[in-house]
Amino acid sequence: MKRIAVLGCGLIGAAIARDLSRQDDLEVTVADASLETLERAGEGRPLRTVRADLSNPDRITQITHGADAVVGALPGRLGFAMLEAVIRAGKPIADISFSPEDPLALDGLARERGVTAVVDCGVSPGISNFAVGRASARLSEIDEATILVGGLPENRRRPFGYAIVFSASDVIEEYTRPARILEDGRTVMRPALSEIETVEVPGVGALEAFLTDGLRTLLTTVRARSMREKTLRYPGHADAMRSLRECGFFEAERAEAGGVSVSPRAMTEKLLGRAWKLAEGEKEFTFLRAVVSGLDSAGKSRRYEFELLDRTDPERGMTSMARTTGYPCSAVAAMLARGEYRDPGVRPPEMLAADPDASARFLEALRARGLAWTETWS
Numbered sequence: 001m002k003r004i005a006v007l008g009c010g011l012i013g014a015a016i017a018r019d020l021s022r023q024d025d026l027e028v029t030v031a032d033a034s035l036e037t038l039e040r041a042g043e044g045r046p047l048r049t050v051r052a053d054l055s056n057p058d059r060i061t062q063i064t065h066g067a068d069a070v071v072g073a074l075p076g077r078l079g080f081a082m083l084e085a086v087i088r089a090g091k092p093i094a095d096i097s098f099s100p101e102d103p104l105a106l107d108g109l110a111r112e113r114g115v116t117a118v119v120d121c122g123v124s125p126g127i128s129n130f131a132v133g134r135a136s137a138r139l140s141e142i143d144e145a146t147i148l149v150g151g152l153p154e155n156r157r158r159p160f161g162y163a164i165v166f167s168a169s170d171v172i173e174e175y176t177r178p179a180r181i182l183e184d185g186r187t188v189m190r191p192a193l194s195e196i197e198t199v200e201v202p203g204v205g206a207l208e209a210f211l212t213d214g215l216r217t218l219l220t221t222v223r224a225r226s227m228r229e230k231t232l233r234y235p236g237h238a239d240a241m242r243s244l245r246e247c248g249f250f251e252a253e254r255a256e257a258g259g260v261s262v263s264p265r266a267m268t269e270k271l272l273g274r275a276w277k278l279a280e281g282e283k284e285f286t287f288l289r290a291v292v293s294g295l296d297s298a299g300k301s302r303r304y305e306f307e308l309l310d311r312t313d314p315e316r317g318m319t320s321m322a323r324t325t326g327y328p329c330s331a332v333a334a335m336l337a338r339g340e341y342r343d344p345g346v347r348p349p350e351m352l353a354a355d356p357d358a359s360a361r362f363l364e365a366l367r368a369r370g371l372a373w374t375e376t377w378s
Contacts, residue, residue: 002337005067005091006030007054007082011165012096012122013073014041015318015326016333019369020071021045023334031063054078057085064091069337071329072097076170080106087115092342094332096122096325098170100177104217107346117346118332122325124149124229125216126349128290130328130362131306132222133353134375135292139302142224142294148199148209150232151286151321159275160241161234163284165321168273172265174231175241176250179211180219182227187219193238193245195230201287203309210238217348224294232287244268278319285311286320288373308373324371331365 002025006017009032017030018041031050032038038049052059055078064070070086072079072095079097086093087110095103095117103119110117120126128147136142153163164171178189196210214229244250249268254261278284290306310320332352335341341358343351353359 001025001027002068002334003027003029003066004069004071004333004337005064006071006073007060007063007086008032008071008073008075008097009034009037009041009049010073010075010167011319012322012326012329013071015322016071016073016096016330017041017047018045019326019330020334021047026334026337029063029067054082057081057088060085061089064089067091069093069333071095071333073329075167076100076173083117083119084109087113087117090115092116092336093118094121094329094336095119096126096329098122098125100173102216103348104220104346111345114344116336116341116343118336118341118349118352119346120216120348121329121332123151123286123321123328124214124288125218126328127308127324127366128214128229128288129216129218130349130353130359131288131290131304131375132218132227132292133350134306134359135290135294135304136222136350137354138296138304138377139292139294140297140299142222142292143226144294145218145222145224145227145290145292147214147229148232148289149214149229149287150207151319151324152207152232152234152284153278154283154285156234159272161237162276163278163282164273164276165278165284165319166325168269168276171276172250172269172272174212174214175245177213179213179228180215181211181229182215182219182224185223185225193242195228196238197230198235199232201232201289201309204285204287206235207232207287208235208238218350221348221350281317283312283314284319284321285309286324288324303378305376305378306373308371310371313370323369327366327369327371328362331362331369334365335361 079099080101209230
């Protein structure tokens with residue numbers, strides 16, 4: 001038996017733990033500060049649960065001591081410290097915590113400790129990086145790369161036409177942090193929620209796309225003249241979120257209101273988190289499109305397109321966002337635990353895509369879990 005420690009038992013962490021527990025050769029321990037979420041995750045599954053403060057690096061070291069691999073599924077604010085603690089402990093890790101810090105800053109430490117750390121291992125960043133990495137491996141020059149991605153409820157009439165299966169805090173962070181993109185081979189900053197355009201999605205209809213800061217490691221690992229990521233929402237969402245931002249609803253600094261000191265952002269997160277919570281049994285979908293154009297080794301213009309549309313799994317009651325975010329991470333974690341991928345350093349999915357054997361195993365694992373996509377070269 002191979003042992004995997006899952007750090008974080010939110011909606012995505014719990015989905016990863018349950019998926020890994022279905023594999024006969026894996027023994028899964030899941031840790032979280034919330035006893036309630038641990039009990040819920042462990043219902044009907046052969047999981048070992050540990051209640052722990054995962055903001056404490058020493059506690060992380062204790063929990064991961066006997067593990068063959070680790071999954072990082074903590075809120076972004078805790079992700080970087082957790083990743084560093086796991087690397088220092090010498091454990092390979094598949095991470096979806098999406099911390100605001102640059103995970104490549106830990107590459108030297110990971111190499112020193114002989115640790116393979118596959119970071120940003122979700123849908124986007126994640127599968128999107130993998131797709132760009134696959135294209136990059138076959139092109140000598142990349143002219144343009146564009147990623148379009150979004151998870152949405154089928155019911156467009158929800159508040160702001162949106163629903164979440166993870167933290168409202170992380171969503172607001174996407175709407176406030178400037179978007180880094182590549183233009184003429186240089187990294188430039190653009191406001192989040194800007195450059196709105198309409199995108200037609202087969203089987204869904206018209207959506208709007210706007211800039212968010214999702215390229216992360218791709219900005220330095222893949223050379224291109226132009227590269228950007230845009231988030232997809234129902235039309236009108238970006239303007240509404242921009243209005244909330246400009247009115248101060250996303251500001252963290254506390255303000256006086258009715259004799260009480262309160263953080264506008266904290267209150268907004270609470271209210272939107274409640275309004276946006278996906279109801280049990282409610283249907284949603286996740287769509288990802290990655291398009292890369294450039295020149296092959298013969299100097300011929302080529303275009304690569306990767307497209308995935310996934311919907312709620314009614315049989316297991318599993319959201320598409322949990323599937324598309326959790327399954328890439330669980331697939332990589334299982335590979336790490338079994339010793340099927342070893343490349344010391346911080347290795348985001350675009351680097352994994354460059355390894356033919358690891359790439360094939362990763363795709364096989366996604367297909368086995370029911371994810372379907374199309375890839376085309378022209």
